[in-house]
Amino acid sequence: MAVTQQLARVPAEYLASCRQSADASPDGDPLWDPPSTDVLDLDWAPFLVERAGELGGLDDVRRSALRQALDGDTAIDLGFLNTHPHAIGSFGPAPTALSAAQVARAAELLGQIDFPALLDALPTDEAEAASLIGSGADKIVGGPKKYVLRHFTALREFYRGASRRQLLVVLWWD
Template identity: 70%
Template sequence: MAVTQQLARIPAVYLAACRQTASASPDGDPRWDPPASDVLDLDWAPALLARLGEVSGLDEARLDALRQATDGDTALDLGFLNTHPHAIGPFGPVPTALSSAQVARVSELLDQIDMHSLLAALPTDEREAGYLIGHGADHIIGGPREYLLKHFNALRDFYLDAAKRHLLIVLWWD
């Protein structure tokens, strides 16, 4: 199974309940199980999306928002989600999160990104576009454009919904 980036949009009270459950459990199990409808599998898209923004000349504020949308922040203590044997992301960096205020700001900036313009800045040949992006984008079946558009739209929509619902987002690799 491939390691891919996962995101979950959750209420702060759910995170607090998981933290409390982990501390009360003899084995540290937080009972982390957000609803499937509030989880997004971004596959390997984060590095490709950031690179697309870089090579296409995306302005710094939106590029930073795109990175933050997939990197998260370490301000929220998620150590209890990274404890063996119940770690949610045992194959990657420690889980990170964005507060609901951060989610709202990132969502607003993601919604301002014109993905079609970014993709239009790539070479017309899909393989050349993939080479320019790097990170294996030249091997994506169907080419990088469709893949990046699909994953960006999913990311943007996920953040828009989280912002509307005042949720925070937890990110990990699994």
């Protein structure tokens, strides 16, 4: 089974409820089960999206926002989501999250990124572009550019929706 990055949009109250459930449960079960409509599977695209942005000349402010949108932040304590046997991110680093304010800022900056223009800065030959991007991009059926654009667009829309609803975003690898 492949390890992929997952994101969930949740209200602060839901996260508090999960924390309470974990504290009350004898085995630390947080009853984590966000609605599937508020979960995004980014596959293993985060590394490729970030690299394409770097190669395409994405400025530091937006590159930092993209990195935060993909990595989260450790300011919100999510230890209760990382406890065996109910750990949600048992194959990667500990889960992270962005507050509603951080989500709003990330959504704003992601919305300012012209990702097709960044991809236009890459070689037109998909094999050459894949070689520059690295991280297995050469194995992507259909070429890395479409794959990276599709996942960046999904990420941007996901954050836009979370921002509109003033939700937090929780990130983990599973």
